[in-house]
Amino acid sequence: MLNYSTSEENYIKAIFHLQHSDGTVTTNELAAELKTKPASITDMMKKLKNKKLVHYQAYHGFRLSPEGKKVALGIVRRHRLWEYFLAEKLKFSWEEVHEVAEDLEHVSSKKLIDKLDEFLGFPRFDPHGDPIPDMHGRIETSRQVNLQDLPLNRPAVVSHVSDQSSEMLELLGHKKIGIGTRLEVKRKFSFDNSLEIKIRQQSPINISEQLSKNIFAKYDE
Amino acid sequence: MLNYSTSEENYIKAIFHLQHSDGTVTTNELAAELKTKPASITDMMKKLKNKKLVHYQAYHGFRLSPEGKKVALGIVRRHRLWEYFLAEKLKFSWEEVHEVAEDLEHVSSKKLIDKLDEFLGFPRFDPHGDPIPDMHGRIETSRQVNLQDLPLNRPAVVSHVSDQSSEMLELLGHKKIGIGTRLEVKRKFSFDNSLEIKIRQQSPINISEQLSKNIFAKYDE
DNA sequence: AATATTTTTTAGGTTTGCCTAAAAATATTT
């Protein structure tokens, strides 16, 4: 795998994060994400096309080539391993890790990253719950997380309920929560660990700690 | 403290490492160290002079300003902390750490470095025995190291001998080793842990493990 | 289908950090 400039890496990573279901991204979207002007995007896309990292035809958007995807997964791997390191070892808060990892991710020694991975115990998810690609670029699909562990405002879909008693199901039915329900945790009250959650367009409802501990969800989007 | 580009940082660091007793460095020396052409050095010196990091007069060499020294110590701190991390935590060998640290040192978040320092337990020397500046830029003078722990080809000066018995002194006298003797370890034989050392212009001599364990030295230069 | 709007690209310019070749200043020899 060749070496790419910090700029090139940032473009590739941005395309990876923005890509729609069909994998395409438009010039303006990228420009907004990277806080550059559309003309700069066109410049770089020509370059990345030459290097065979993106498929690109003037006026028709672009998407990552298989090689481009590999590069993107490498960058994501570095980013998320550093995030894990910063949160877990250096005791940074979740909010702080992203910015610092933006810089660290561009140090591209493969040996460094693989040894860091080992040092951290081969973590599979970063502090935001996002999966960390392994050294072959394999990535796990999102894991189940307990409602109590969901970060605020992170869309998630209920995937599992551990207590199947009729009392539990009665309560869930009343609150209109079931497998597949899409929700976001809006607030956590530390006094009693109760949660305020939002389901679709409804006004937020409250959930006790007891109930929340039996509900698991997967990140959505 | 402002932020400087990777190039600017590399120039400042190189001046710091090359400076003579009077603090001056010449254009050709810097060009050799940085593997660039002399013309590029002149370009950059003008820039660093404008930023008040070096004192510079055309044709008369340059030296770091007080501000430049502060910046240099910051870079050295980052470099050596990362070296320590790589060797101590990620189990890199001494020879490998330098190259990777060359990249990591340019990630300049102060919080990152101070937290890394804390995580490592505020080490005062890096794996090569070089002192690590603290968060205020204070740096310890070189420490004593046992002859057995000296890296190969690292000039050092004998600073202490632990066994003062007459037998020991007789042997030392014979080998012409005393406090202040400047030497380099040229080889280590793992079979019996004997050392081959070079003293000034003499041809290398051999020292047994027993003897070497009683001799301590400080890094020179 | 013609026109208006939005998106994207082209053309040409800037800064940073490097280069080569020639000129200027300094240092060394004789």
Add this chain to the structure above:
DNA sequence: AAATATTTTTAGGCAAACCTAAAAAATATT
């Protein structure tokens, strides 16, 4: 001290990665 050699600087260019303004293509509106 004059001639020669070395070091350093200047002058002018190049590539990367950005920019603005204008032109071209695609999309939306009437």
